[in-house]
Amino acid sequence: MKILVCISHVPDTTSKINFTDNDTKFDTNGVQFVINPYDEFVLTRAMWFKEKQGASVTVVNVGNATTEPTLRKALAIGADDAIRVSTEATDGFFVAKQLAEVAKNGSYDLILAGKESIDYNGGMVPGMLASILNYNFINACISIEVDGTNVTASREIDGGKESLSCSLPLVIGGQKGVVEEKDLRIPNMRGIMMARKKPLTVVEPVSFDATTSSTSFEKPAAKGAVKLVDANNVGELVDLLHNEAKVI
Secondary structure: OEEEEEOOEEEOOOOOOEEEOOOOEEEOOOOOEEEOHHHHHHHHHHHHHHHHHOOEEEEEEEEOHHHHHHHHHHHHHOOOEEEEEEOOOOOHHHHHHHHHHHHHHHOOOEEEEEOOOOOOOOOOHHHHHHHHHOOEEEEEEEEEEEEOOEEEEEEEEOOEEEEEEEEOOEEEEEOOOOOOHHHOOOOOHHHHHHHOOOOEEEEOOOOOOOOOOOOOOOOOOOOOOOOOOOOOOHHHHHHHHHHHOOOO
16 A cells, blocks of 8 residues: 655744735744644554555655755654655645645555644645545544555544545545544654655646735734633623623
8 A cells, every 4th residue: 555645844833923025924934843733643644554554655745945854754753755846835726736746646545634734724735635636535534444445434523423434545634533642753763864864856846827825914913901800790790791892
């Protein structure tokens, strides 16, 4: 089984976010980047398939050379090889088109991606990728088992979870539950040394006319000061909720 794991290069959640050029570009100065957490869950699951079923695992990212440390970390965790599509990731459809081209050229059986990236939270790429490739698709996946070409999986739905069965080829949009946080792997020294020798292939992007563009970014409005109300002063609380917060 050939597995392709899609990796996003995202800011650590503790990073301070700023914008430049009249709020039209993200300021990367001083920002620590990591593997997108949802992608790390599915990468860890891919390692299970590699160890238990002999699958080969390739990781892929759409980005410039600054994303290579993130790909090297994925190689240190255990991926066999990596591919970087050498272009800026402009929007979800653009990324899906680039990933689809890599998938077509590699004839992968199973494509694993996080359900969304934590920087833009668009949640678009896995579904778009499946549509372009005409592959089966399961989103919000919390468990997956593969037996030959048959797949059983579960996904979260409103108020519960749904059990599904389908066949390969398949695109998964995964999240916590595919593995648990305690199962995530930290690269050891041997893995880091081996990652330096594993192939990282840089490919050129496919060209097509972009359909969207970002005009500007803005931070959420600052939160107002907290007002404390005495527990016995219900009237003041109701007045504030009605006249100031306007929630009742």
